[in-house]
Amino acid sequence: MNRRTNWRKAATALSGLMLAVSLAAPASAETAASYSSPSDSSPADSSAHELIGTKATKIARVTGATPDGETLPNPNKTNSRYALGGTDLGIVWDATTDPAHPKVMIAFGDSFAGWSGNGGGGTGWRGNLLALSEDRDLGEDLKFSSMITDPASPDFAKEIIHSDHNTDGNSDFTAIPTSGVSVGGRHYIHYMQIRNWGANGRWNINFSEIAYSDDEGQTWTKSGVRWGADSKFGQAAFLKDGGFVYMFGTPAGRFDGAYLARVPEADVLAKEKYEYWNGSDWIAGDESAAAKVIVDPVGELSVAYNSYYGKYIMTYLNEDRAAIVLRSSSELTGGWSGESEIATGDEYPALYGAFIHPWSLQGKDLYFLMSQWVPYNVFLMHSTLEIGSPATNEIADPSFESQEADSLSSPWILESGKGGVDRNHSFSRGGANNVFLRNDAGWNGIKQTVPVTPNTEYELTGFLRTSQNNNAGYFGVRAPDGTILKELQYGRLDNYTGQSVRFNSGPHDSVTVFTGFWANGDTWVQADDYSLLAIDSVPPVISLKGDASVEIPLGGTFEDPGATATDNLDGDISRKITVEGSVDTSLVGTYTIIYHAADTEGNAATQVKRTVRVTGPAYSVQNAVFKDKSGNVLRELPKKGMVLATANIRSFTSSPEPITLVLALYDKQGELRNVSAVTQSVSPGATETFAGGFMMPGDNSGYTAKLFVAESMDGLEPLSNVASLSQK
Helix, strand or coil, rough: CCCCCCCCCCCHCCCCCCCCCCCEEECCCCCCCCCCCCCCCCCCCCCHHHHHCCCCEEEEEECCCCCCCCCCCCCCCCCHHCCCCCCCCCEECCCCCCCCCEEEEEECCCCEECCCCCCCCCCCCCEEEEEEEEECCCCCCCCEEECCEEECCCEECCCCCCCCCCCCCCCCEEEEEEEEECEEEEEEEEEEEEEECCCCCCEEEEEEEEECCCCCCCCCEEEEEEECCCCCCCCCEEECCCEEEEEEEEEECCCCCCEEEEHHHHHCCCCCEEECCCCEEECCCCCHHCCCCCCCCCCEEEEECCCCCCCCCCEEEEEEEEEEEEEEEEECCCCCCCCCCEEEEECCCCEEEECCCCCCCCCCCEEEEEECCCEEEEEEEEEEEEEEECCCCCCCCCCCCCCCCCCCCCCCCECCCEEEEEEECCCCCCCCCEEEEEECCCCCECCCCCCCECCCCCEEEEEEECCCCCCCEEEEEECCCCCCCCEEEEEECCCCEEEEEEEEEECEEEEEEEEEEEECCEEEEEEEEEEEEEECCCCCEECCCCCCCEEEEEECCCCCEEEEEEECCCEEEEEHHHEECCCCCCCCEEEEEEEECCCCCCCCCEEEEEEEEECCCCCEEEEEEEEEECCEEEECCCCEEEEEEEEEEEECCCCCEEEEEEEEEEEECCEEEEEEEEEEEECCCCCEEEEEEEEECCCCCEEEEEEEECCCCCCCCECCEEEECCCC
């Protein structure tokens, strides 16, 4: 079951299950209270701002077993408790029927007891499962209260919506939930009956249908309210607001846009009561009137209302960007902001699904459930919503959906050669249209001039496929004077393949994007889904926890207080900090710890340093023994004769330095009368044995012998403790 691909990253070649759509109800709807803690005072005028989301972090594993090395909380352990080793989606909605006991329901897609280890597949296949949760503390994990099972098999989560699981490609392959909503005491699931899985990110359905449950999810009835195989609502979502259930929809797959319908809450199962938004008005009973409210591509859509900001928000997979993105609007029917990336395939390979938890809508915290094709399980994610301006696609008519004739028209220009628009020929990557170039000679190309901000980093992307003989295609960007700012050459592309170039706009306030080829006999190129986005170039900022300079006594304990890193778009990226350097408190010296971090776009923070000084004697004289020439241990210095001394010299330095090991004789006035010394290096942490001696002068003048480490013979200043023996 090869279901999707993210073009930017090979690791995502086999990815998520299906486009599903989920909406959480706004504060005005009949739902349980939200349990996200509001912060500060909410903005007064929601129409005056747009929202962005920081890059999401994984909070906990929701399904499956914990693999070796993973440290995420895994409270549900579904592999052992419910025979659920692999699954995806996690479509979550408020399913409260008793205000005293609020709950959410969570629907999963194709599920397996024994996961095959590579995307969807394995033993114990069920097309859909359902969990219930009353967990309000999403900051730690997401705990299930239960999963729906047969009473006779409480450790085996059951399929709630029947499927024949006929895999011949022309029958009932599986039944996949796409969204859910609860009205009064009844729960509804919109599901799609899959006929077969097509090319990556595409599938074919027999129909989609609403099923309902009147017994808290234990049993489900197929209602017969259906949408056809080619419907704009093959995947759908529900949102209660103002007495209506609103339904966003997308056709089967991940490459089309989103449409909007609504129905009175009491008439969810009366298809004739549905009204469809045509861009300016609601049209009753005519699905064909539905106009796109979100341009393609849209995958795994989820929509909710955030009462803190007074904004509708939506999250979904943008297959072109290989990223989960966020949009915001003050109205369901339009005015949606540009896309803000909140999770990327680079950080979370083969990601898909971003279903907003309905109990995280009263503050800045955004919790959602996200899937990854490998390890084919669901995770709880967290992002922080902030007021900001998402990057917008500077390309006009990027997917050629506004082209109304077979010849190419503004804002695109056929700059040379032959070409036009494939309209409704099923040649497009997404939507209905694509552009083509075809000729047997010369340069053939299209272009569009777009406004840009000077001295700004941009990324241009597009998707191309070609004839087999293409060998001189070019995709890139020109300055206003025609100079190439950046281009790449492409050859044969059998399937739509992402092309990408990054460039700096320099002093220019406009650039021209282009795609073309030098013909090699009868040569053709088809192009679709262009994007030109400003790239974040602001580096994160690292801040030390604790002091920048620290002193630790020799032999003491040092615990690095660490640092934090924040980014304008990624938010808190402290988890990405890498630390260079270490401290050995058993050795005297000055140590430097360096903290590094970079954001998702690779912008590196200015490194921050902490200095740690381990203080104490650099050397230690240990086990000092004074003897006469016969080897007898001396308890006091004799009047005459040979005095020999031995000792272990321990280095506490962090680098080998030349030192002088000294045995010196001082009279009672402190004047040096004799000395024995050797200069050598002692390795850090090493112990060397010293031996030396001298003849006593022969008189009794209150002499003292001292054994110590000095920097040199000049001055004989001790760098260590001093072992001594005196005359009486």
